[in-house]
Amino acid sequence: MFEQDLMEASDVDAPHLLDVAAGVSRRRVLGGGLAAAAAFLVGGRSASASAVAGDGSAARGKGSLGLLGFAAIPPGFGDEVVVPEGYTARPFLPWGTPILGSYPAYVPGTPPLVPGGNTAADQAQQMGSDHDGMHYFPLARGQRGSEHGLLVMNHEAVQESYLHTGTTTAPTRAQYTADMVRKSQNAHGVAVVEVRRAAGGEWEVVRGGYNRRITAYTPMTMSGPAAGHRLLRTSADPEGRSPLGTFNNCAHGYTPWGTYLTCEENFNGYFRVDPGAYDAEHQALNAEYGVGGDRNSWSTHDPRFVVTPGDPNEPNRFGWVVEIDPFDPTSTPVKRTALGRTKHEGAFVQTSRGGRVVVYLGDDQVNEYVYKFVSSGNAPSMRARGISPLDEGTLYVARFDEDGTGIWLPLVHGQGPLQAANGFADQGDVLVKTRLAANAVKATPMDRPEWTAVDPVTGLVYLTLTNNTDGGKTVNAANPRKPNPWGHIVRWEEAGGDHTATSFTWDLFVLAGPGAGVDGSSVDAEDAFGSPDGLWADPDGRVWIQTDGRQPSGANNQMLAADPGSRHAAGRPELRRFLTGVIGSECTGVVTTPDQRTMFTNIQHPGENGGSTWPPQDGLTTPRSATVIVTKDDGGAVGS
Numbered sequence: 001m002f003e004q005d006l007m008e009a010s011d012v013d014a015p016h017l018l019d020v021a022a023g024v025s026r027r028r029v030l031g032g033g034l035a036a037a038a039a040f041l042v043g044g045r046s047a048s049a050s051a052v053a054g055d056g057s058a059a060r061g062k063g064s065l066g067l068l069g070f071a072a073i074p075p076g077f078g079d080e081v082v083v084p085e086g087y088t089a090r091p092f093l094p095w096g097t098p099i100l101g102s103y104p105a106y107v108p109g110t111p112p113l114v115p116g117g118n119t120a121a122d123q124a125q126q127m128g129s130d131h132d133g134m135h136y137f138p139l140a141r142g143q144r145g146s147e148h149g150l151l152v153m154n155h156e157a158v159q160e161s162y163l164h165t166g167t168t169t170a171p172t173r174a175q176y177t178a179d180m181v182r183k184s185q186n187a188h189g190v191a192v193v194e195v196r197r198a199a200g201g202e203w204e205v206v207r208g209g210y211n212r213r214i215t216a217y218t219p220m221t222m223s224g225p226a227a228g229h230r231l232l233r234t235s236a237d238p239e240g241r242s243p244l245g246t247f248n249n250c251a252h253g254y255t256p257w258g259t260y261l262t263c264e265e266n267f268n269g270y271f272r273v274d275p276g277a278y279d280a281e282h283q284a285l286n287a288e289y290g291v292g293g294d295r296n297s298w299s300t301h302d303p304r305f306v307v308t309p310g311d312p313n314e315p316n317r318f319g320w321v322v323e324i325d326p327f328d329p330t331s332t333p334v335k336r337t338a339l340g341r342t343k344h345e346g347a348f349v350q351t352s353r354g355g356r357v358v359v360y361l362g363d364d365q366v367n368e369y370v371y372k373f374v375s376s377g378n379a380p381s382m383r384a385r386g387i388s389p390l391d392e393g394t395l396y397v398a399r400f401d402e403d404g405t406g407i408w409l410p411l412v413h414g415q416g417p418l419q420a421a422n423g424f425a426d427q428g429d430v431l432v433k434t435r436l437a438a439n440a441v442k443a444t445p446m447d448r449p450e451w452t453a454v455d456p457v458t459g460l461v462y463l464t465l466t467n468n469t470d471g472g473k474t475v476n477a478a479n480p481r482k483p484n485p486w487g488h489i490v491r492w493e494e495a496g497g498d499h500t501a502t503s504f505t506w507d508l509f510v511l512a513g514p515g516a517g518v519d520g521s522s523v524d525a526e527d528a529f530g531s532p533d534g535l536w537a538d539p540d541g542r543v544w545i546q547t548d549g550r551q552p553s554g555a556n557n558q559m560l561a562a563d564p565g566s567r568h569a570a571g572r573p574e575l576r577r578f579l580t581g582v583i584g585s586e587c588t589g590v591v592t593t594p595d596q597r598t599m600f601t602n603i604q605h606p607g608e609n610g611g612s613t614w615p616p617q618d619g620l621t622t623p624r625s626a627t628v629i630v631t632k633d634d635g636g637a638v639g640s
């Protein structure tokens with residue numbers, strides 16, 4: 001969803017900000033050990049090494065030997081998706097596309113507000129709205145796997161106005177019916193879609209048995225240390241192990257064993273909290289997670305979304321990472337409590353040299369933290385013993401120190417302040433109250449941690465920090481600007497290159513903004529961007545950066561690619577703008593087929609505040625979130 005808080009005017013004292021950011025950027029980006037380490041690490045990446053070693057400025061443009069083989073495009077302001085010359089972009093799978101059951105065609109609106117529109121039952125057989133994190137699972141080995149697979153994606157949110165009225169006019173609370181509430185719930189969640197590249201080269205939906213919609217009502221289970229915990233029990237589920245559904249699924253992850261991870265982000269806003277006498281524990285939990293708001297009016301017809309002192313735990317059953325087996329449409333999704341409860345943005349899974357799984361996790365709110373989970377053992381051997389590697393392990397939270405090093409602080413019951421006297425009587429308490437546990441161990445507050453990604457070439461971990469306009473924030477070395485309306489990207493190297501390590505070294509990869517030092521930004525003016533959110537390192541090590549929020553010059557959101565091994569004379573990374581989105585949309589979710597010849601990326605909430613009719617191909621005026629398929633006209637790898 002578009003982040004309204006990004007639109008606040010900056011009240012910064014500019015010269016002071018420049019001093020702070022420039023000083024940090026010199027120390028961390030130019031002088032830091034990690035930049036040198038990165039240059040060393042990419043030495044094996046033949047094309048980039050010369051750019052790193054040289055004066056850098058020659059790396060851009062014609063003749064570049066770097067990873068980026070396309071000409072950058074200018075910022076976008078129109079209602080069309082633009083990609084570089086030599087590339088083609090086509091919308092695919094817009095909200096409402098039928099994928100299941102009786103395959104009901106998309107019709108704008110909902111009866112009775114728009115008679116003849118799609119019902120809740122229709123919506124459950126169609127693509128949801130607000131396409132977000134996404135992964136492609138091949139259905140065959142070799143080249144055929146790049147032409148036939150399962151596209152699995154999150155549907156983060158809906159615009160209640162477009163959902164029911166087809167216009168920017170939202171229904172009043174009094175106008176809601178039970179079917180309208182259920183339609184909204186069915187437009188959330190996850191879609192699994194079998195897709196195939198047909199003879200003509202165009203991708204199509206296969207009307208097969210894999211296709212599935214997971215919604216806010218899909219039955220799920222909970223596993224890990226918090227399953228069955230007293231704080232997860234409700235009147236409808238006294239065992240605390242059988243939650244219903246998932247919603248506000250933002251970014252994602254995928255495991256080496258072929259499952260998809262969907263992350264529950266701003267779950268808090270879907271509940272109405274009734275007044276009454278809540279105990280201190282629930283008061284603290286609801287305050288920490290900001291429970292309340294009833295943003296989609298679900299409470300008007302669904303008592304599950306009304307929190308009461310007598311039945312206060314339903315919100316605690318959200319804020320988790322959910323594992324889905326896309327290859328088994330009858331499988332029950334599992335909420336993996338060992339990964340903690342936050343406003344999870346994403347869950348990037350990296351396998352360590354010893355075969356343990358490591359999951360990097362951002363918690364997207366101002367002054368929240370970045371986490372990682374490390375499985376207790378080798379993942380294949382755990383699975384062979386019938387144990388999920390996502391159920392047993394250690395959750396850590398990051399502390400970034402001033403000297404460019406950092407520590408992973410364990411969130412383990414009985415260690416340090418995580419004792420019964422402080423409200424942590426067991427590991428379930430630590431996990432349901434993850435944010436409170438991280439506060440207690442004094443993790444480093446960050447500028448809204450979004451996606452993480454590991455560069456497969458260097459092993460460096462990248463983290464987008466989208467922005468922070470909180471006037472009360474405390475500046476720290478890893479979050480040096482106050483306010484920080486444009487955001488930045490931090491990266492780190494785990495000690496010894498071991499992703500299970502408990503210490504790391506870090507630097508500031510890029511400080512976003514208008515460029516050329518304005519507002520402290522460390523990008524060239526032509527690469528201006530703000531509010532980095534989506535992030536993915538492709539198999540060659542191109543780092544794809546997607547934005548959601550305020551852009552310099554008021555441009556549309558966009559996707560850029562970075563060649564992290566190439567640097568300009570001023571230490572700025574080689575960035576090129578690859579795609580510009582449409583009016584009122586964010587760019588989010590990106591993956592390619594294994595052969596890298598087809599890229600899938602998402603345009604979320606076009607025309608959130610009006611002004612868009614995208615995509616144009618449907619001839620309809622109601623804008624619709626959709627995937628975009630990007631191919632290179634010569635059939636080559638996207639970005640090359």
Ligand code: FEO
Pocket residue numbers: 001156250251265345364450533548
């Ligand atoms: Fe759903 Fe933090 O973006």
Ligand code: CA
Pocket residue numbers: 250251345450533534548588
């Ligand atoms: Ca996001």
Ligand code: CA
Pocket residue numbers: 001002003533548
């Ligand atoms: Ca976002």
Ligand code: CA
Pocket residue numbers: 613614615616617618619620621622623
């Ligand atoms: Ca249209």
